[in-house]
Amino acid sequence: MIVRMRKAVLIRVFALSLGLAGLWTALTQPQAPVDLTVEKIADDLHVIMGGGGNVGVYTTPEGVILVDDKFDQHVPQILAKVKSVTDQPVRYVLNTHHHGDHTGGNQKLLAANAEIILHRNARDLMVKGNQPGVPRITFSDETAVHLGGKEVRARYFGKGHTSGDALILFPARKVLHTGDMFVSGSPFIDYSAGGSGIAWTDTLQAALKLDFDTVIPGHGPIMKRADLEQWVKTFATVRSRVNDLRRQGKSKDETAQLLKMDDLGWKPSTFWSQRSLPGLYDELAR
Ligand SMILES: [Zn+2]
Numbered sequence: 001m002i003v004r005m006r007k008a009v010l011i012r013v014f015a016l017s018l019g020l021a022g023l024w025t026a027l028t029q030p031q032a033p034v035d036l037t038v039e040k041i042a043d044d045l046h047v048i049m050g051g052g053g054n055v056g057v058y059t060t061p062e063g064v065i066l067v068d069d070k071f072d073q074h075v076p077q078i079l080a081k082v083k084s085v086t087d088q089p090v091r092y093v094l095n096t097h098h099h100g101d102h103t104g105g106n107q108k109l110l111a112a113n114a115e116i117i118l119h120r121n122a123r124d125l126m127v128k129g130n131q132p133g134v135p136r137i138t139f140s141d142e143t144a145v146h147l148g149g150k151e152v153r154a155r156y157f158g159k160g161h162t163s164g165d166a167l168i169l170f171p172a173r174k175v176l177h178t179g180d181m182f183v184s185g186s187p188f189i190d191y192s193a194g195g196s197g198i199a200w201t202d203t204l205q206a207a208l209k210l211d212f213d214t215v216i217p218g219h220g221p222i223m224k225r226a227d228l229e230q231w232v233k234t235f236a237t238v239r240s241r242v243n244d245l246r247r248q249g250k251s252k253d254e255t256a257q258l259l260k261m262d263d264l265g266w267k268p269s270t271f272w273s274q275r276s277l278p279g280l281y282d283e284l285a286r
Pocket residue numbers: 097099161180
């Protein structure tokens with residue numbers, strides 16, 4: 001009996017680690033090559049989409065400031081897209097967080113003499129994960145890059161997607177790059193990286209005090225401030241539904257089956273079902 005139980009536990013642990021490895025692979029490994037596209041927000045502010053996280057491109061007379069840099073393999077295409085809007089070199093990169101689809105280009109861009117900045121928790125997570133291209137400069141609450149008469153601000157308001165998410169503001173353009181703190185549909189709460197589905201909405205409420213009209217989400221199309229406001233409400237509603245089911249004594253599996261989200265426009269993704277929801281259930285029980 002004991003042997004059989006141990007075997008079952010071992011199989012479960014093995015399956016879990018396989019599942020996590022699969023998710024990690026999805027997070028850190030690029031898929032098939034894709035053609036990146038450029039969207040213009042203003043003459044000096046563009047977004048490079050496709051392949052990994054959305055890249056913000058802010059051009060100044062003294063160089064370019066990027067927000068995030070997708071995967072390593074995308075750097076030549078990113079630089080070609082930058083070249084299509086300016087002759088200036090990339091001088092700074094702000095990473096919104098440590099995930100490989102937002103920091104994968106760091107190593108090549110550091111080698112090309114760009115300076116890279118991210119939240120200190122995100123740097124710790126990169127070091128812990130043995131990720132290449134660890135930046136030299138960190139911040140705790142806020143920092144700014146002033147270049148060519150322009151300014152980009154990075155703010156930290158607390159936990160959410162991970163424990164080290166920066167929200168990047170382009171004050172002159174009233175644009176906020178949220179990284180994965182805002183995506184279309186259900187979120188990935190990375191509990192392995194100190195994320196929190198309880199703190200997340202407070203963190204975004206703090207960010208909503210900033211002055212912006214347009215939002216560049218971590219992935220997907222450019223959005224408006226109202227979309228972010230709505231998403232925060234949706235997040236809070238889904239979370240309280242999870243908590244209600246938990247309080248009614250439903251198991252995690254039952255909660256996953258009974259939880260209604262489609263009326264709010266959220267579809268369950270692999271990240272949602274396998275990581276976000278079980279982690280949120282446990283976090284709510286603490
Ligand atoms: Zn992410």
